[in-house]
Amino acid sequence: MTRIAIALAEDFADWEIALLTAVGRSFLGLEIVTATPDGAPVTSMGGLRVTPDCAYGDLAGEDFDALVVPGGMSWEKGRAADLTGVVHGFRAQGKTVAGICAAASALAGTGILNTVAHTGNNLASHKAYGGYSGEALYKDQPQAVFDGGIVTAPGTSPFTFTVEVLKAIGAWTSEAEMEMQGFAAEFR
Template sequence: MNTIYVYVLDTLADWEIGYVTAELNSGRFFKRGGRNLSVKTVSYSEKSITTMGGMKVVPDCLIEDMVVDETNMLILPGADTWNDAKHTAILKMAREFLAHGAKVGAICGATVALANLGILDERPHTSNGAGFLAMFSPNYKGQDFYVDQLSVVDNNLITASSAGSLLWSKQIIEQLEVFQSDTLEFWYDYFNTGDSNYFFKLMQTLPSDE
């Protein structure tokens, strides 16, 4: 079973991970024979965290319990508390994941934390604007690799701006290969436009129970 680790920390931006965690955990649109995934929340402490929306989350496991494997993935959500030193351990784990070929998804404030650690210095990435990382990450030297898009895939790293959560979720799902390609396109088109025609096309791509 592949494990998708979702790092949880105080002030976590609820909406940024909502699309991807809901789909990966429920598997409601998975293709037949899609990979068996386990979504686990992980943190630096066993204590609950409070999201930006006021939700309490008790982590499933601690950082030291994580398994570094190319079949697993680490998702780093945005938050206002990434500059706290207690998050250094998960950032080092993110570096280890990338080094072992495992996937890492980072959005909004998490991209700032990666930038400050030098992880974005020599690979294409994005964030909340061209000058955003330089403003908030004093060690950032990756300006030449910045891509002004909502979400950017560079091999096993997927970064996104705070406004790119839907596209970021699509790209993560695509990397994990758990949807049929047409299912994923219609899923994205429906949530991106609200056009009900895409919803019915999405439903028609799903495998029947027969």
């Protein structure tokens, strides 16, 4: 079974992963595991209280197909826990890592975006992180970018983020495409 780990932080942006979790779990049968820095419940920007399955420290790349990190206010305010070890653990196992919104900038800070095409809310957000030197590969676009096992997206792109994550983990099936077409109808 395909497994996705979602690393949540306090005040995470719930809409950024809602489509991925709903389509993945309900229509595609993916296993979604949520984690927080210490395994304690967190509350999203929209007020949804989530009791996670585990702590960040319990996430081992060999046990999952992808690590997905939504953005949110704790990333914006610099209060989110450092995910560098977890991110590099997943990458060492050749697993997909995905970040949207401010979490894409946090991924920039881990150095994993320095050699792949990527996007995010804006280049300045990425450059605020000391470990980032990939500005030549930054794509200033509203859709998600998938390159070298890494998916990034601005916070306004949960649809293309979901599509690219599903493609990255090999879950982009005809059923997934059919379900996602309904969600894309407003963009036509």
